[in-house]
Amino acid sequence: MLNLDQLASGTVRYDYTRAEIEAIYNLPITRLIFLAQSVHQKYFAADEIQMSTLLSIKTGGCKENCAYCPQSAHYKTAVNAQGLMSVADIVEAAKAAKANGSSRFCMGAAWRSPPKKSKQFEQVLEAVMQVRELGLEVCTTLGMIDDEQAHELAAAGVHAYNHNLDTSSEYYTDIITTRTYQDRLDTLKAVRKAGMSVCCGGIVGMGEKKEDRIGLLAQLNALAPHPESVPINLLVKVEGTPLQDEKELDIFEMVRTIATACIIMPQSRVRLSAGRTQMSDEAQALCFLAGASSIFTGDKLLTTPNPGEDKDMLLFARLGLKPLAVTDSERREAEGTLSFQTQKSRSQFHEVLH
Numbered sequence: 164m165l166n167l168d169q170l171a172s173g174t175v176r177y178d179y180t181r182a183e184i185e186a187i188y189n190l191p192i193t194r195l196i197f198l199a200q201s202v203h204q205k206y207f208a209a210d211e212i213q214m215s216t217l218l219s220i221k222t223g224g225c226k227e228n229c230a231y232c233p234q235s236a237h238y239k240t241a242v243n244a245q246g247l248m249s250v251a252d253i254v255e256a257a258k259a260a261k262a263n264g265s266s267r268f269c270m271g272a273a274w275r276s277p278p279k280k281s282k283q284f285e286q287v288l289e290a291v292m293q294v295r296e297l298g299l300e301v302c303t304t305l306g307m308i309d310d311e312q313a314h315e316l317a318a319a320g321v322h323a324y325n326h327n328l329d330t331s332s333e334y335y336t337d338i339i340t341t342r343t344y345q346d347r348l349d350t351l352k353a354v355r356k357a358g359m360s361v362c363c364g365g366i367v368g369m370g371e372k373k374e375d376r377i378g379l380l381a382q383l384n385a386l387a388p389h390p391e392s393v394p395i396n397l398l399v400k401v402e403g404t405p406l407q408d409e410k411e412l413d414i415f416e417m418v419r420t421i422a423t424a425c426i427i428m429p430q431s432r433v434r435l436s437a438g439r440t441q442m443s444d445e446a447q448a449l450c451f452l453a454g455a456s457s458i459f460t461g462d463k464l465l466t467t468p469n470p471g472e473d474k475d476m477l478l479f480a481r482l483g484l485k486p487l488a489v490t491d492s493e494r495r496e497a498e499g500t501l502s503f504q505t506q507k508s509r510s511q512f513h514e515v516l517h
């Protein structure tokens with residue numbers, strides 16, 4: 164039996180059972196959305212949406228075989244492999260993102276893991292330092308990293324590292340076989356240990372069952388502390404990938420996934436990520452009602468389409484929403500709620516710099 168009052172209080176818990184998560188997920192949608200929005204507003208402003216820009220700084224040719232990904236070298240897709248962008252080009256893109264209202268800039272590279280002690284990795288570290296100097300919160304997603312790489316990224320000023328679990332541990336091997344679920348958890352551990360904030364979520368609509376969406380949510384909930392950002396993606400079906408003909412997911416399943424994530428990880432910012440071009444304005448509005456408070460802006464998400472800034476601004480105006488003016492780290496710092504890990508990283512960063 165669910166204790167709705169306890170859920171509405173926004174208490175942080177890491178021990179939700181799958182049965183409890185399922186009961187939340189299955190609530191009448193009116194109650195579910197009301198609950199998610201109530202919890203969300205305990206920690207976040209009702210009308211602010213974080214706008215992040217995601218730039219592919221190294222595209223395609225990836226050795227992994229993620230079944231949804233057009234950048235995998237295992238599949239024949241329209242993506243043209245491109246080497247690592249120059250630091251100057253990355254910084255230009257970051258300046259444009261800032262001018263368009265983004266407070267967070269994410270750099271994605273299609274690597275199994277970044278080449279260790281390489282010129283390329285040094286180039287990424289340099290780009291991180293320069294983008295950070297623009298006053299943007301920097302996030303990177305570069306594949307699997309070990310403790311040493313995580314420390315180097317944190318020292319360069321990476322605020323958050325994205326590494327998704329994608330789906331439940333049970334369904335995972337239907338989607339990826341070139342690395343294990345445990346590999347993913349190990350990277351998340353290294354990210355935490357280095358003091359970066361964790362951005363970790365998954366993808367729905369990959370042919371998984373409802374139990375798998377619940378399994379993913381349970382796994383995310385068990386990460387202590389919870390990931391600060393939880394991206395929920397709707398599969399973008401790309402020609403040439405094994406999931407190109409996947410059946411359309413009922414959009415209310417996406418809404419339920421977002422709302423449940425907001426309730427069981429009340430302090431996490433849930434991001435409505437890939438798949439927005441397939442969603443109506445009304446469906447996106449439902450996701451915001453369900454507690455999503457972050458989106459990716461720009462007309463591309465790595466290699467897949469995304470609504471442009473203009474379209475987003477029009478939708479925001481219609482909904483009375485506005486871009487988040489300060490970064491989450493500034494907000495937490497001001498409120499004195501910066502996580503222990505992040506504070507620790509700050510001091511480590513200082514030690515490295517001085």
Ligand code: SF4
Nearest residue numbers: 225227229232235273
């Ligand atoms: S999702 Fe990432 S790791 Fe998987 S194939 Fe695509 S680029 Fe490679």
